Amino acid sequence: MPSSSLSIPARLGPEEVVDDPHMGFGRFKPAAKLTLMRYLQDLQDAEIPTSPVPPKYHTGRLPNGKPGDGKPRLLLMGQRRSGKSSISSVVFHKLPPSETLYLETTTRIKKESMHSFMDFQVWDFPGHLDYFDPAFDVDNIFDEIGALIWVIDAQDEYLDAINRLNTTILNLQHSYPNILVEVFVHKVDGLSDDYKSDTFRDIIQRVQDELSDAGYENPPVSYYQTSIYDHSIFEAFSKVIQKLIPQLPTLESLLNSLCANCRIEKAYVFDVLSKIYIATDTSPTDIGSYEICSDYIDVVVDVSEIYGWDRPSENGNVDEAIEETGNNDAESLITMERKGNNYLYLREINK
Ligand SMILES: Nc1nc2c(ncn2[C@@H]2O[C@H](COP(=O)(O)OP(=O)(O)OP(=O)(O)O)[C@@H](O)[C@H]2O)c(=O)[nH]1
Secondary structure, X not given: OOOOOEEEEEEOOOOOOOOOOOOOHHHOOOOOOOHHHHHHHHHHHOOOOOOOOOOOOOOOOOOOOOOOOOOOEEEEEEOOOOOHHHHHHXXXXXXXXXXXXXXXXXXXXXXXXXXXXXEEEEEEOOOOOOOOOOOOOHHHHHOOEEEEEEEEEOOOOOHHHHHHHHHHHHHHHOOOOOOEEEEEXXXXXXXXXXXXXXXXXXHHHHHHHHHHHOOXXXXXXXXXEEOOOOOHHHHHHHHHHHXXXXXXXXXXXXXXXXXXXXXXXXXXXXXXXXXXXXXXXXXXXXXXXXXXXXXXXXXXXXXXXXXXXXXXXOOOOHHHHHHHHOOOOOEEEEEEHHHOOEEEEEEEEOO
16 A cells, blocks of 8 residues: 555454543644654655556545546535534544534535545535535536445434435436445434434434335445444444455455464554554454554554654754664553453554
8 A cells, every 4th residue: 555654453352441532643743753653744755656557446546436636535424513524523633522512514615635544535515515406516526436424413303314315325326326325323422222223223224215215226325323422433434444445355364364373363454643444354343442452552652752752862963863762663562461361562564
């Protein structure tokens, strides 16, 4: 993969859950150049290997695509106040979830480019926008799309949201039959377990029934229960992003063999910046193991922030000081005594 900055926390032993301490990349002082961040900061200038093979999804065209700016798009759509901007701010800008209360309504399409393990764009749509209005260039919106993420507020009346979702799917069905539609049943944090699963089932049922009444059987729609107040939103995004990574089967089989050869129970490749996991081995995934690995990254980044800065050497030469502090790739191992002989191991790998 071109331009990737990844780490592999591998978990051994049963799951443990730790509360999210919300890592904030905005907190990094320019002088505190820890190793994990260096790659991220350097990505703009990252070398792209020259390849005779035309670029695939991650750098170029999608199955529906026409040549354009070459970055797959994730479109965030849904009703007003359903939580689209909050999702994008929490996942990609490390905004603490409680601060999303102060986000203003989006009034025009907000386009952001992400440079990370792969380049992609996130387009945040205003809730009220009718993108099938003739004034809009529909092709321009949907041509290079990687996935359409439809956000439904599970705490609110959702029938209108379902209607709009179905209209959108049906409108796109003929011109863009391969578009992945990812439905985030969002804000589930405020719901009791029973109500949460009833709502989730109800939404799936209604979408499927309406589409099948309209003659569209087996649409490519997936559903997730999400909240910005826990790891579920990162997990859901991980699964969406993984669908866009053509190398996923290769990564999975490499991780399978890592697990088999090193007797590791579960291994993940993480994108440090977003804490999206790009791949994991094919053993069953549970959110607990994802959460603890993700929190572990926070801890390592926080510790690196304290100790990983460039210290001027005695003669004031910063370059020498870097040599002294030896900024190698991050590597870390902890034992979790409470649960017996379990280890959590993180190894940073470069792009
Ligand atoms: N309880 C809860 N509230 C959330 C969650 N996500 C977002 N919110 C709240 O929902 C409200 C609306 O969020 P926004 O992100 O502005 O919604 P939007 O879809 O971008 O809205 P528009 O810009 O008007 O289209 C904010 O007060 C958020 O704090 C969540 O997972 N749980």
